[in-house]
Amino acid sequence: MTATPSRLATPPALAGAPRENSQLRRRRRRSKHRPVWEEDPTVAGQTAKAVTLAVIVLVVLFPLYTIVLTSVSTQQTITEAGGLVVVPGEVTLAAYQQILAGGIVTRAALVSIGVTAVGTVLSTTISVMCAYGLSRPHSFGHRPILFVLLVTMFFGAGIIPSYLVVSNLGLINSYWSLILPTAVSAFNVLILRNFFMGIDQGILDAARIDGASEWRILGAIVLPMSKAVTAVVALFYGVGYWNAFFNAMLYINDNTRWPLQLVLRSYVLQGQTLPGSGTGQVDVATGAVTGLPVKMAVMVLAVLPVLAVYPFVQRHFTKGVIFGAIKG
Structure with missing residues (x-):
């Protein structure tokens, strides 16, 4: 009597598919220039790096932003802001002139x-x-x-x-x-x-x-x-x-x-x-x-x-x- 293969059995070719897909995703995340001895990047690590860099960029650019915005603001806008302007208002190039x-x-x-x-x-x-x-x-x-x-x-x-x-x-x-x-x-x-x-x-x-x-x-x-x-x-x-x-x-x-x-x-x-x-x-x-x-x-x-x-x-x-x- 011949044994009938179960329809629920997972083919051998598909048994390692999840593992291969995870390895493929890790290889895609790995940079071409990353040394082989470094660990694969994780989603949490990449997110933390992106947030940290974004905060540093904001800390560096915010003072420059306020200086530039104040230099092109009218006296009324500066008076309403009480000093350095953060929210854009009326713009003028009178200071540069x-x-x-x-x-x-x-x-x-x-x-x-x-x-x-x-x-x-x-x-x-x-x-x-x-x-x-x-x-x-x-x-x-x-x-x-x-x-x-x-x-x-x-x-x-x-x-x-x-x-x-x-x-x-x-x-x-x-x-x-x-x-x-x-x-x-x-x-x-x-x-x-x-x-x-x-x-x-x-x-x-x-x-x-x-x-x-x-x-x-x-x-x-x-x-x-x-x-x-x-x-x-x-x-x-x-x-x-x-x-x-x-x-x-x-x-x-x-x-x-x-x-x-x-x-x-x-x-x-x-x-x-x-x-x-x-x-x-x-x-x-x-x-x-x-x-x-x-x-x-x-x-x-x-x-x-x-x-x-x-x-x-x-x-x-x-x-x-x-x-x-x-x-x-």
């Missing part, structure tokens, strides 16, 4: 742009050449120079000796006083040096055999291979020059030569009234704005360039700084 009408804020913005552009190019060029020379094991005097650079990272001369040097060089009230005292950062030079030392020596030796000079090797081989770290170092210098105010406070006595950050410090933080800034109190009935939105507009103007440039260089940070810091 005031600070960009040719007063001291406009001049300060142009000064900051010029100092940042010239300083970034000069500092990056000097740092690249210095780092390339120090990365060659048999270059002349590379050990004493490297030792001096390392010493400057831990010991500084102080404010008075620095002021005396700048004064004796005739740089008081000169734009060069905002660039030359901080033209080279030992930290950035070391990052570039370590990155250059990680370049295959055989490539450089082959170029020398073909008759290439050191300048040609640096410009045609080393720099194209070092775009990431060079971009990061240039960003460091640019942000440093743009945000600097202390050197201007020490060396610049003429407020027409002040950079934007010093104007921001003097007007927004200390509450001073700057001549030519166009920030006097105006009657609400005229439709103009008073000091608070103008202060917020100056802050937006000071932050905006960095926010605009940073996303284009951010992708180079991991590849440039971390590799340059540990390689070699």
Whole structure:
């Protein structure tokens, strides 16, 4: 008598289907770049990460949101809000028209742009050449120079000796006083040096055999291979020059030569009234704005360039700084 298979029996091919489906779902959740030794992500873990990141983003963006919104709000909206505006109301660009009408804020913005552009190019060029020379094991005097650079990272001369040097060089009230005292950062030079030392020596030796000079090797081989770290170092210098105010406070006595950050410090933080800034109190009935939105507009103007440039260089940070810091 032949046994009849039960209709309720589960076929062998389907017995392991739930298990295979769960494994497939875990593989889909696993990132292509996740190391094999890491555990599979869980729904709870991913949700917690998403909530944490969302909270951090809100904490970072909320102050910027209130500053921007206040800078474009009318005086009536600010009065109703009792200060910084959180809920949007009537919008006006009067604050930006005031600070960009040719007063001291406009001049300060142009000064900051010029100092940042010239300083970034000069500092990056000097740092690249210095780092390339120090990365060659048999270059002349590379050990004493490297030792001096390392010493400057831990010991500084102080404010008075620095002021005396700048004064004796005739740089008081000169734009060069905002660039030359901080033209080279030992930290950035070391990052570039370590990155250059990680370049295959055989490539450089082959170029020398073909008759290439050191300048040609640096410009045609080393720099194209070092775009990431060079971009990061240039960003460091640019942000440093743009945000600097202390050197201007020490060396610049003429407020027409002040950079934007010093104007921001003097007007927004200390509450001073700057001549030519166009920030006097105006009657609400005229439709103009008073000091608070103008202060917020100056802050937006000071932050905006960095926010605009940073996303284009951010992708180079991991590849440039971390590799340059540990390689070699």
